[in-house]
Amino acid sequence: MKLLLTGVLVTGLMGVAANAQPTMNIETAYPKGSIGYEALVKGDNARAVSQILASAQVSRHDPAKLLNLGHAYARMGRMAEASALFNIVMQSRNSVDLVLADGRVMNSKEAARKAYARLQPRLATR
Template identity: 90%
Template sequence: MKLLLTGALVTGLMGVAAHAQPTMNSETAYPKGSIGYEALVKGDNARAVSQILTSAQVSRHDPAKLINLGRAYARMGRLDEASAMFSIVMQSRDSVDLVLADGRVMNSKDAARKAYAGLQTRVATR
């Protein structure tokens, strides 16, 4: 399975499935709002969290969902919760390939490690 992570790694990770041709402006192959993608793009982190937490249409273990939730938490300053989301993806028994916005493919665990490392850098520079 491949997932598309849009957004630069520098600014954060946001996931959408890429079973068809990747698009950068919507949740491809996910029900609209289920992983909070559009809310994250618009900077509406509270709405993204709400959408992600209330969506029963996507597994609570889905790496794109967890990475997006972690990203929204990080943007809201909820760093412990963000860290927990990235850790869950890193420690999962399963992993998937993720297609980054620039076309590179990255394992979901590696993407979560990068997000986690960025979060740790942010914590260290406070």
């Protein structure tokens, strides 16, 4: 199963320049807005959180949903909540391959590990 994650994930994990444009700007296999993709790409973290939390069409355990919510929380300074979401994805019995905004494929657990690791220095300074 391949799912689309935000450009934010790629920027946050892989060190892509902040002004890099994602090569894809749609949510694959998801109802529009259900994983907050477009809102995250536009930097509207509050709207992304609202869309993700309101979406009953996507399982609350879905790794793309949890990762995007974690990224939105991290961008809003809610590091403990972001860390907890990334940890949930890392500890999940299930994993999926995710199509990142730049077209690369990454396993959800690996994406969560990278996101979690990037948060740790920010959590330590709080």
